[in-house]
Amino acid sequence: xxxxxxxxxxxxxxxxxxxxxxxxxxxxxxxxxxxxxxxxxxxxxxxxxxxxxxxxxxxxxxxxxxxxxxxxxxxxxxxxxxxxxxxxxxxxxxxxxxxxxxxxxxxxxxxxxxxxxxxxxxxxxxxxxxxxxxxxxxxxxxxxxxxxxxxxxxxxxxxxxxxxxxxxxxxxxxxxxxxxxxxxxxxxxxxxxxxxxxxxxxxxxxxxxxxxxxxxxxxxxxxxxxxxxxxxxxxxxxxxxxxxxxxxxxxxxxxxxxxxxxxxxxxxxxxxxxxxxxxxxxxxxxxxxxxxxxxxxxxxxxxxxxxxxxxxxxxxxxxxxx
Ligand code: TXA
Ligand code: MG
Numbered sequence: 001x002x003x004x005x006x007x008x009x010x011x012x013x014x015x016x017x018x019x020x021x022x023x024x025x026x027x028x029x030x031x032x033x034x035x036x037x038x039x040x041x042x043x044x045x046x047x048x049x050x051x052x053x054x055x056x057x058x059x060x061x062x063x064x065x066x067x068x069x070x071x072x073x074x075x076x077x078x079x080x081x082x083x084x085x086x087x088x089x090x091x092x093x094x095x096x097x098x099x100x101x102x103x104x105x106x107x108x109x110x111x112x113x114x115x116x117x118x119x120x121x122x123x124x125x126x127x128x129x130x131x132x133x134x135x136x137x138x139x140x141x142x143x144x145x146x147x148x149x150x151x152x153x154x155x156x157x158x159x160x161x162x163x164x165x166x167x168x169x170x171x172x173x174x175x176x177x178x179x180x181x182x183x184x185x186x187x188x189x190x191x192x193x194x195x196x197x198x199x200x201x202x203x204x205x206x207x208x209x210x211x212x213x214x215x216x217x218x219x220x221x222x223x224x225x226x227x228x229x230x231x232x233x234x235x236x237x238x239x240x241x242x243x244x245x246x247x248x249x250x251x252x253x254x255x256x257x258x259x260x261x262x263x264x265x266x267x268x269x270x271x272x273x274x275x276x277x278x279x280x281x282x283x284x285x286x287x288x289x290x291x292x293x294x295x296x297x298x299x300x301x302x303x304x305x306x307x308x309x310x311x312x313x314x315x316x317x318x319x320x321x322x
Pocket of ligand 1: 028030031033034057058059060091095107110112113114116118136137138139174175176177178180189
């Protein structure tokens, strides 16, 4: 593994690695991705190996210009153009009927492909120079915390990736919002960095899909995900009693809302800003993973705007420890 600063020269070098079938971790505005040539099935297969990712879980193709979308996907729904015009580049992934050129391994055999245009200079340059859509899941081991800084990627994927481009902290900090477009319908598959309210202001009410948790078609539908290696539960009078005498790492939303002595204490956003809270969430959990504590207790946040994505990730992380 090479950890390189995301200079133009190093981005060009990383693009060559992608062209040659290698794996590059790169920053986006949401989280770091683990990228490979998305039109090369063998290169894309390496992503699944590196992450220990089950083969039923398809990958997102990242593109750098809107024209490329027409080469890999098909659609009739006129809302697609509206969504792209308004939100790309940005933290919105669209699942659309795929064209033949997209390898089956990328879509996990689905007739649809997930596509997004990241709002990050390093990612956009890398995709342009590689000259191909880059298939990239979040650059973590399957089921673990998503990386929002280059050292998080080193921790989980060291020696399983050829190059990591260090582009600093991810501004949004939670993964993209995923919408599936089928005919005239729009379904929400995962809450993420683009708030549902902003989407609905453009296309009207979005539907949700019944869950098929055995073979989910989006990680939004896996029950356990995004888990730190230390148990995580919601902070409440009950969990405080349950863990009294233990070493607790506490994460509050705006201010310390419960009295007590904690081994560690952090505040997601003193101004009560859900965007700032989302941007800090995974980084705080990565920090706590390194500490000698028995449990992470985290205060629930309001489920509006980015609060929906935050609560979705926390529920999945805590499900493992119920
Ligand atoms: O912000 C993000 O979306 C980040 C950055 C790197 O772009 N990527 C990301 O990828 O979160 P990943 O693989 O961790 O989550 C994307 C999910 C997949 O797990 C998959 O379930 C869903 O998108 N997905 C991909 N293709 C799909 C398809 N054809 N139908 C339904 N869901 C799909
Ligand atoms: Mg992921």
